[in-house]
Each structure stands twice: as C-alpha cells, then as structure tokens.
Amino acid sequence: MKRNILLNPGPATTTDSVKEALLVSDICPREQEFGELTQDVLNKVVQVVNGELTHTAVIFTGSGTAGVEAALSSVVPPEGKILILDNGAYGKRAETIIQAYGIPYRTHRLVWGDYPDVDTVEAIFKEDSELTHFVFVHHETTTGMLNPLPELLELCRKYEIDSIVDAMSSYAGLPIDMRELPIDYLISSSNKCIQGMAGTSFVIANKEKLAKTAEIRPRNLYLNLWGNHSYIEKTGQFQFTPPVQIVYALNQALDEFFVETQVGRTARYVKSYETLLDGLEIAGLELLLPKSQHSKLLTAIVEPDSPGYDFMEMHDYFYQNDITIYPGKGAKQDTFRIANIGEIDYRDMLVFNKLLLQYFEDKKIM
Template sequence: MIKTAVILAAGMGSRIRNRSEGRPKGFLTIDGKPLIEHSIEKLLDAGIENIYIGTGYKKEEYKSLSQKYSQITCFNNPDYNASGSLFTLYQIEPYITDDFLLLESDILFERKALQTVLANKRSDVILASELTSSGDEVFIEVDKDQNLIMMSKNTNELSAVFAELVGIVKLSLSTFKILCKKASMLFQSSKDLHYEDGLVHIAKEVDLYVQNADNLVWCEVDDEHHYQRANNLIAPLIKARESSHHVERKILLNPGPATTTDTVKHAQIVADICPRESDFGDTMTFVSQALTEFVGNPNEYTTIMFGGSGTAAVESILSSVVDKEAIVIVNNGAYGERMLKIATIYGLNVLEYRSPLESAIDLIKLELLIQNARVKISHLMIVHCETTTGLLNNIEAVGKICEKHNVAMIVDAMSSYGAIPIDMKRMNISYLAASSNKNLQGMAGVSFVIANNEQLDKIKEIKPRNLYLNLSEQYEHFVSTKQMRFTPPVQTLYALRQAILETQWEGIERRYNRYSKSWRTLLKGLKALGLTHLIDEPNHSRIITSIVEPSHQGYDFDELHDFLYDRGFTIYPGKLDDLNTFRVANIGDITYKDMECFLTLLEQYLKG
C-alpha cells in the first residue's frame, strides 16, 4: 500500500501573483483554507504517512506547514526560477524508497480522485478526466491499451484527445528511477521541463496507464478565472459530494421529475430560515441570474420564479403578456393543447395552428397563417420539445418568421431547457417557460419565466387577470426585494441551487451528449426487440421517446409498469388518442448503462 506522496510546489505562480499577495499559489485561500492544505488533508485521510513538498519560490512558507503537519518534509529546488517541475521532482530522488503519489500543488479535487488512483492495481497510473474547457488544459493521447503516448496543451500535437490531465500520478519506484535517469540526460540541454515532459519521454519504455475518472470534480488554479471558478463552483460541489449520504437510487424514465443526485437531495436539508431574510435573498439572486445565464445575457433578460409546476410558468406568460391583440398557438401535442386551454379560459384572442404530432412544422403554412390573419397578431407560442411524442420543433426557424412579422415569440422549453442549447437572443425568444425538475435535475416545485427586459417593460399597463401568477408584479417585486411576493418553496430552491452548480460543472452541451448517448442506446435496443417509435431521428429531441406498444398477446402496460417499478425503473404511459404508446425519457442523473439495464428488463418482460 502506498504511504508516500510528493507535491510539486516550487513555481512562482506569476499569473495569479496579485491574488496570492506574493505568497506561493498553494496558499491561495479556497473555501476558507490554503489550497495545498486541501490536498494534504485528503492525502492523510487516504492513509499517506509521508508527504514531501518540493519547494522553491518562498520556500519558508511551505516549511511552516511542517510545524503543523509532522508528516511533511520539504526539499528545495535552488534553481526554481530557471527550471521546471521535472527538475524539482528530480531533487527528491535520494529520499524516495518506494512507490508514491505525485501531485501538483495548485489543484483542488474530491476524495474520489485519490481513491480512484489508489484502487487501480497497476503500478503506474496517470489520473485523467473528461475535458473541462476551463482553460490552460493539458490534453492526453493514449494507445489502444490506454497507455500514454503524448501530453500537450496544444491539441495539434496529438493525433487524438483521450482526456485531460488532472495532476495526480501514481509512480512505482522502478519507473521513477527510469524517469530520473532520462531527466538527467534531458537537463544537459535544458532544465526548463515539466514533469509531464519527462513522462512522455519514458512512455516508450514504460507502460503509463491513463485512467479517465468519470464525473470527477476538480480544477487547477492558475489565474484569476480559475480562482473564481474554484471558490464559486468547484469547492461547493466537492463539499456537497463529500457531505452527502447515499440514498436509494430509482431510475425515473418518465419525462420529469427526473432522477437526481444525492447531493441535490441533501441540499434540501438546511437550517430553518425565513425566506424574507437577506441570506435567502442572496440564494434567490444567484438562482435567478444563473438560470438566465444558461440561455441569455442577464443584462438583457431576467428570470422570474414562481412556486409551482411548469404549467404555472406557462399560465403566467399567457395571462400576463397578451393584451387585446391575437396570439398564435402552435398545437402539435398535448402541451400545445394545454396552452390553448389556458388561453381560452382567460378569453384571449387565439389563432390555432394545428400541426401533425409526428412530423416537422410546415413553416410556409405557418407564415401564411400570420400573413393572412384578419387580426393583429402580437405573440406566437410554441413548445420546443413536445413531451407527448419527443418531437423537437424548429424554434429558430419559427423565431425568424416572428421577427419578420414583428411578433413576440413565447417558448415552452419545459423539456429542452438545461439540455438542448438555447440562445434566446439569436433565436428571437421573448419569453421562455421552464421548471426545476427536468433537465436541470432539481426537485419539483419551482417554475420560472425567462423574459426579455424590454418586453417586460411593455406589459406593465396590461390589466391583471390573476393575482398569484401575474408576471409583471412578480418581476417588479423581485427586482426591488430579491424575493417572491408569496412564500417560496425554500428547500426546493436550495436543491435548485445545487442542481444549477452541477449543471454549470457538466455544461449544457456535455449533458445533452450524455442524454443523446442514452437515447441512441434506447433506439438500438428497441430495434433489437422489434419495437418501433414515432418520431424520425432528424426531428427527434433525444429527450423522450414515444414507443408503440407491442401487439402480441400477454402485453399490458400496467403490468409492464409494475414489473419495472418493482425493479427500480419508472416509465410513463402515452398521451395519444389514436395510438397506444408508452414513453421513455432519458433525462436526469442517468447514463447509457442505466438504459441498458432497462432494456434488459424490458426484454425479460416481453419474453415472459
């Protein structure tokens, strides 16, 4: 078992010198303690007994740590100003007598990082992660056996990018000796080499396995952007993960609420607080701005939240923004029908554009409806991802038609927001409705409207049609107080805050790629089972799939539902009148492996 670790900390940290106030960047304060102490404490928790710190710049700062931690020994690189981390590592050769962990001093990581490396039975392991797009990344190329070929910050130097270097390596004593021998030769030309350079040079002699840790939360802190990201995103995510306890996992394949992480569930367990306190107002402000930033510029758009299901946001828009002029509602599914019903209840002047449930909107016919209308049309409302079937409507093309005819577009993005990339300005969206419990992977109970600020200013004079869902009143109250007008779902908002952090970490595009992989797995499995689905691939949202029920004897949806539910999976019935279907969503905290398990169970049921 490995008992030794080496931390490379000789660098000057020139890119973040202003923030570090002249101290080494290992002493940057992250979540209340020096960055390097996060690493030290995790190493000690992992059973490491001896920690060597390679120092150089302001070496006395690190020596003070040895007074606090008896396990620390410092060794100095006297030529730190003209050399790289490989030369620092070379200085410790006389002290190393066994296998060890090698760490960079400027990384923040969860315990899982060390656990992953230590659990690997291979002697030499380089820890890697999915691409973080954080800036200044070191990319890795591997061979067919996942052994190192090349590392570089320049992707043009790699034939293919496998993963991103984390900055934690497990090295055997024998490999370290080979590395030092190679380094002594390289230093004859230059000492300004990083330890990564040394590893690349010996990769032809030694197998250096690259382990890509799934869903690892970590970051490097090299500049001000990295520092802000570490404090505002990475540290809170790590704290949430490491303080949460496992909750029995259920796989929800219904179209929301979705399967959530343990950290989102546990985020609801907070000290009691009155929602009128400024601390909670800060939470509301963070949530509102972050929700806006996923789809638009907070200087141009604002998020207005309500306690309620997603339908509350849809009803708020319809009842608040349409005055005496007409609204076109695109109806190609149950949720278009719901919008029509709401508009009718409020007595709005509605023009329905009915489109087939299973195919793309005829844009020419839609534009002709707008052009030939005998009434002035002020708004058009459309569902982005129609949850009835999984059809993805082309809102960008519809937005161009609306812009051409000076019509404000309203989008129900309940099943697309947080997964499918949306740019409200480019797509000409004036109002967008969504909720906390689908692709954001939060808990049910918060609905919200993201609105163009100029459009919001126009609706102030419209006579209110209701109290609770009045969009203008809710907006004005939030701007002045950072509160909802009526009691908000406090715990649900804390869970939403955590879900937002996790969405920021994963990124919208990466999340959609994960969902898409599960969707492709589903379609492949359905085909193998002889089952069909409604929407063709070019028009499919890759969010939810409407599956035609099998016709063979013995099939019963309720029995299938109960069979799956007893085994931890939930599916949803269809919503079509003239065709028997059931629906499977691939959203939430699930992967393609969960979909493979579902398909195995589905096959078991169908075969009796």
Template sequence: MDKLRLLTPGPTPLPEEVRLTLAKDMIHHRKQGFKDIMFRVQKGLQYLFGTNQPIMTLTSSGTGAMNAAVTGLFSPGETVLVVEAGKFGQRWSDIAQAHKLEVVALPLEWGSAVKPKEVENALSRWSDISGVLIQASETSTGVLHPVQDIARLCSRKGILTVVDGISAVGVSPCPMDEWNIDCLITGSQKGMMLPPGLAFIALSEAALKKAEAVKSQNFYFNLLSEREKCLSGQTLFTPAINLIVALEECLKYFQGHGLEKIYKRQWAMTCMVRAGIDSLGLELLVRENYTWGLTSVKLPPGLDGVKLLDTVASEYNVIMAGGQNHLKGKIVRMGHMGYVDWPDLLAGLHALRSVIIRQGGYSASRDYLEKAMAAYEQAMKDITGNETV
C-alpha cells in the same frame, strides 16, 4: 430489491448534493442570507437560459408559468397561434381559451414537428395574431420543434414567441437571447434535477413592453410585480425555500460541467436509447425532429401498455411513462433527461424487452445492449475522435 430507476420525463432523479441540501434546516425568505442565495441563483439561471434578462422564480408547476405567460402577455380578445402537436400544445390552447383569447390552432399529427412554413402561412392568413405559443420539446410524443426558426420568423413580424421549455431547458440547446425567444419558461422537475414545485420564466425586452401594456390583473402570477421583486433578490410571495436552496446546487452542476458537455451527454443518451430500440425491432414514434431526453416507442399490436409498465415497475423497479390521450396503452415513453446515466438506460432497455417478450411480443436481438452502448460511446466522441468525458 433492485435500485429504483426513474426513467420518466419528469420527475427525474436527484443528484446526491441536491438531496442532502434539501435536508438542511429552514431559513427565512425575507432575510439577507436568502437574498444572497437568490442573487447567486439568478446568475446561474441566466447562464442556463442563455439570457441577460431577469428570470422570475414561481412556486408552482410548469403549468403555472404557462398560465402566467398567457395572462401576463395577452389581453382577452387578442389572437394567438398555438402549435398543437400533442397534449401540452393542447394545454396552451386550454389556458389561452380560459383567458378568453382567440385561438388559432395549428393541429398536427402526434409525432410530427411543425414546419416553419406552416407557421408563416398561418401568420399571413390571420394578420391579427400577436403571439405564437409553442413547445420546444413536446413531452407527450418526444418531438422537437424548430423553435429557433419560428422565433426568427416571429421577430421579423413583431409577434411574440412564447416557448414552453419545460422538457428542453437543461436538456438541449435553447438559448433565449440568441434565438430571439420572447418568453421562455421551464419547471424544476426535469432537466433541472429538482423535485416538482418551481417554475421559471424570463421575458425579452419586447415581451416586457407587452406585459407593461397589458397590465395584468393577476394577483399571484403577476409578472411585472414578480420581476420587480426578482431584481431585489426576492419573490413576490413566500416561495418553496428549500427547493430554491437546492436549486443553487443544481446550477453549480451546470456551471461546473458546462452546458456544451451536458448537452453532448444528453444527446449521447438519446442516441443510445434509439439505437437500442431499433435493434430490438421496435418502432420509434418519432423518426425525425426528435427531442433529446425522451424516446417514445410504439408497442407491438395486442400488447397492453398500461399492464406492461406496471410489470416493468413491479418486477424490475424501472419506472417509465405511458402514452396520453389516444396514445394511452399504445406507446412507452422512456425518459433520459436530468440526473440519469447509461447504466440506468441499459437496465431500462433490458426490462422493456423482457416484459414485451413475456407478454407475447417478439425480439430476436441478442446484442441490443451492445449496440446501444456503442451508439452512446460514438456520440460521446468529438470530431477528432477523442473522448469528451
């Protein structure tokens, strides 16, 4: 049996230290030992988020944190601008509408990133907008939005920037304080190299004041109550204890290796996959403003993407993701975030090419693996030409 290679944009493979930690005996979440872990985890999360603000840990999927952000920062009837560049941009709209917010949608072609000028125009046209909801990395397509520029724009206008960093935090730079992000969220199952089940959310001083004014009636996803508990080394309700214990191991990994080095490696793997796909003669869905940690590939006409991924999984033990909504069956999304390395990606490229040819596609390239590896090695060198790892 070939080694299982999980090349999806979440969940992602787990480091051995994390898997071993998950096997430890249970501890109690209201005792001092757990509080000590929470205080250590808090420092690691602040390092990862690039913030001095408290970071709240929720036992939920990333969507739970999205819901907490919308319901905790905005009152029904308020107007928000939503950048809809894919399925998860649309999720912002769905959550906002469920909370009875007025949604100004900024729809984009899937595979396109928003331009700061488009956001500026929308803010000028609708003067009552109080928040912008956006993805850092739109996971359904592999687009990287210019969050820094948009947050700077919103900060000047006194408008909150709420960023879904679920596929960005731990994968590509997204420093909350430096970029003037008011609310940054992420989930455990992607760049953070944990199983699904935890979500994290941090608020700027401006967002905290807004939350205090809103006074959310949420019982479970209550940001003010969670923040108060967070400051005392606790969570509001019973958390996923084993995941938080394992989280400490993940954060040691980030702190031990350093974010700069981890980001460089994630960038190198992105360059690697894109070079391999180009060499195969396949078309990339996103040519500019592409995210790190995920590459979306258009399939040749006539190929069934669902069947292709099933065959890649059954015959090569490589698990990749397909398209969503109108892109289902038309693209393949190869994840390379979290605890993935270059041999995994070589196996993924080989499996993809083999099954495409078998199902009627064509590729004359014989050196696609060599070109992919060369792109990785080049990206791993610094400006002096020295190896960084």
C-alpha cells in the same frame, strides 16, 4: 439512499447532493440571506441560456404549468391576439389557459405526432394581421418531437410577433442560446433537464418586452409576470411565500449544471438516447416519429400488437426493478414513452434494455 431510475419526462432522477440540499436549517424567506440566494438562482437560470445581457428571470412557486399560465395571462394586451401551435398535449394546454382568460386567439391544430410546416405557419401570419404573439412547445413530450425552434423564431422576427416558448423539457437539456435564438419569453421548471426538485417554474423574459407588460391590466394576482418581477426587483424577495427548500435544491442543481456544462449534459443525454434505440431495435419495436424529428430526450414507442402485451403489467415489472416507465398521451398511435433526462446515463439504459428483452421473452411478445 435508494436510487430509482426515472424514465418519465420529469420529475427526473436527481443527484444525492441535490437531495441533500433540501436539508437546510429553517429560515424565514424574508431574511436577507434567502433573498441573496434567490437573486443568485435567478441569475443562474438566465445564464443557462446565455441571456444575461437581454433577459431576466421571474420565478414562481408551482409546477411548469404555473409558469406557462403566468406568461400567457400576462403578456398579451387586450387588443392583442395569440397564435397557438397545438401538435401535442402541451400546446392544447396552452389553448385551455388562453380560453380560461378570454384572450383572443387562433389555434393551428395538428394531429399529435405531425410535424409543423413552417410555410403553413407563415401563411397564417400573413393572413391574420391581428396576431401579436405566438406560443409553441419546443420539445413536445406527448410524442418526443422537437419542433423547429429556429425557423419559427425567424418567422416571429420577420412578422414582428412576440414569441412565447414552452421549453419545459428542453431547457438545460439541449443548447438554447438567447444570443442566437432571441426568444421573447422562455418557460421552464426546476424538475426537468436542470435536474432539481419539483416546485418552481420560471419565465425568462426579454427585459424590454417584459417592461411593456406593466401597461397591461393584470388578469390575476399570484401569477402576474410584471407584478412578481417588480416586487422581487424592489425587495429582493419572492412576492409570495416560496418553497424554501426547493430553491436551495435548485441552486445546487444549477451549480452542478455549470460543472457538467451544456455540452457535457447534452452529450450524456444523447448517448443514453442512442443506447435506448439500440435496445428498441433488438426488441423489434417501432418508433412513433422519424428520427429526424426526435428530441433525443424522450422517445415515443408504438405499443406492440401482441396478446402478451399490457402496459400496466410491464410498468409494474419495471417498477419492481426500480425503473419507472411512462404511458402514452393521446398521440396518433398508441404508445409508451421512455425519457432519458435526469441524473442517468447510458449504463442505466443498458439495464432498461436488458430488462425489456427479458420481459418480452417471458411474455412471448417478440
């Protein structure tokens, strides 16, 4: 099978065995066999973050945004109010979802690429006693920034604010231990660092907090968190038709994660990141963020100021060589982005570095 090196922030390059897991015999998703598979997948999803004692997973058919919308629309009561951290496109998307449902909110808005100041967030918590929930992105792929998860969670604990963390592009890529970082609702999907196929998202919810949402009148049907959770608890099945083959592939991806281990996966990703940075330095390229703020899963690179540079032309050059690179997304400087997640390693980044230097020399960009 032809292998493409995807350096976009998901869907990511997958193993052949994950692809092969899609090729299963046709099965009705209401059969007990598929129900047992679903339960296994949900248990494994929680085990990735060591949340077995305190958390449960609710799974949805849909992209990561479905999981975000499910959480945001389901957990804030009518008398509640949510604080949104917007320092990238996905914080902004959370705000758009909240606005669509008419949920009371406040936005702490930063320039995309600015690091959140924890003291400023605390001042907002002190000032606004109506706040009950706080949503922020862990790894903001607009810029490759890793927001300060432990510090923000500590504020939530201190002020008794429920935390909603969009961990779409950090779950399974970076260590997250629910025993040490008690996130109330963590959201991710099947096609990022867990290295499955696109098509499902999930919310890993604190069991006690989730149970309290049963008292909130549903704002929707398909994405209601408690409705989906209670249905699968009673029947062992998805409430609505699942993407059967995608669930089989996710199960395979989870098994492969546990074989590699979190330590092993993070180390592989970090080595790829370090290899990438070596190549960028040789090419004379500038990074958008200081290294201390890097997720080490995606890097935003300031576009070179050269008449020979054109992103789409460069994209096509790489695509012809079986590598996908990614454009910028509205950060404070014009960038292109290189992710190093998925079933790739430092050798793939060496290939990228070599092609980048060759392209820059040919176009006289260096």
